[in-house]
Amino acid sequence: MLRIASTPLARKLGAFVALSEAELSVLDKLHQRRRSIKAGRDLVHQGQPDRAAYILASGWVCSYKILPNGSRQIVDFQIPGDFLGLRSILLHISDHSIEPITNVEVSEVLSTDLLDAFSENPRLATAILWAASRDEAMVVEHLVNIGRRSAIERVAHFLLELSARLALVGMGSKTGFSWPLTQYHLADALGLSSVHVNRVLRQLREDGLVHVREGFVKFMNYDGLVELAEFDATYLEHKGPMLK
Amino acid sequence: MLRIASTPLARKLGAFVALSEAELSVLDKLHQRRRSIKAGRDLVHQGQPDRAAYILASGWVCSYKILPNGSRQIVDFQIPGDFLGLRSILLHISDHSIEPITNVEVSEVLSTDLLDAFSENPRLATAILWAASRDEAMVVEHLVNIGRRSAIERVAHFLLELSARLALVGMGSKTGFSWPLTQYHLADALGLSSVHVNRVLRQLREDGLVHVREGFVKFMNYDGLVELAEFDATYLEHKGPMLK
């Protein structure tokens, strides 16, 4: 018996394994401890012990590291349906900070609750571990992106990846998506200066590939962008039945 | 009842949680399916389905991605005691390639064996998940390294991290360690050209910080190197009792 997924997480997991009524209600139960956080206030601070994880219900956050010299590297952006700080449960310390970019709603998940849900629902456990593995694969691809691609390829690749992720939770398509990021966010994520990000965005616009402005990204030539970025979404996909 | 750890994996896990006799023997059992692979032959190839993981028993490997334009980004090096391809078990596809740098010995671990071991030994499961989380934290730090540090800082940071990891399995100390990597490996890992790696190594040598040659790395001024790299090993450490 299937019903409509009531949370972005359910929707995301549902995209690769059909969830039963029982599994959906377990997912709902994880969303009990609701908290709202204002944009700008760090949710988690680098180096602090942290025993809880969060599920992002609405809004955008980014996880980042600050270097002693003051520069910042954004490791990843999280969108609704994503987990925050799953890793710090195990390491018992957060190795990064998490900043809400917009006002956000999160559900606090105690490690015990999560482990209970896992032991009662092995399929759910696999689904969530799959999501965690996918997140890790994205960090790896991010690493490749920064290490071996030119600035314009990086930006193009980043926009395409984000678009694919948003599509999975119904927040975007090949025509575009709305977002809260600034050019400074892009710069910190891609290891570039904001000045250069600006120039690159101009070129992408002049080349008729994509139009990026505050609040919205509009793809003018999706396939052209894929070609430029050599974008290969294998690491995001999940062909075939993951669970039999 | 404790005994001497018989494998690098047991040694590594034992460094953060005391393992019982029973747990050690389960670990031993995971090492049954032994395989030897010659240097250079890819162990796993990008894009291929892959249902097994491996534990590296001896030798060095690197996991990397090749871009369509031919350039290569090394994501991580694995040393004895490390897992290979844990992620591809869940994603059912390998998003990267694995190349043995030296001749290596691996133990093939079927996903079913691993899951059985997990359900019988929750402490062991936690220990291995801890190791996986630490690996992920290293990839994140690698990302920060490439995104926001200068070439000389990158190289310094990389050497220090590797040194800390090797120390954990008894293969290195603050005086130095032996390794099989070439300057080309460094270049591909750090997002630099091999020519520039060479220049940077020369400068590190002339500054009396570290002497890197084929086969061996010798720290001349460990603390100076730590300062240069702004090296903070929190993400590698595990203070306090992880498991009560």
Place this chain on the structure above:
DNA sequence: CGCGTCGTTGAATCGCTTCAATACGCGTGG
């Protein structure tokens, strides 16, 4: 002995950063 891999070094070039200045929208308080 010849060839391949690895390391080394110089010179020219370029992609990106840095510094600096301007513009625009928006909220806030005088």
Place this chain on the structure above:
DNA sequence: CCACGCGTATTGAAGCGATTCAACGACGCG
């Protein structure tokens, strides 16, 4: 209601860090 400040976007000019191209030496191995 407008002046002001702040965050964001934009653009030019100068400079530098890293790449690229090219050549050569050292070493090990078949």
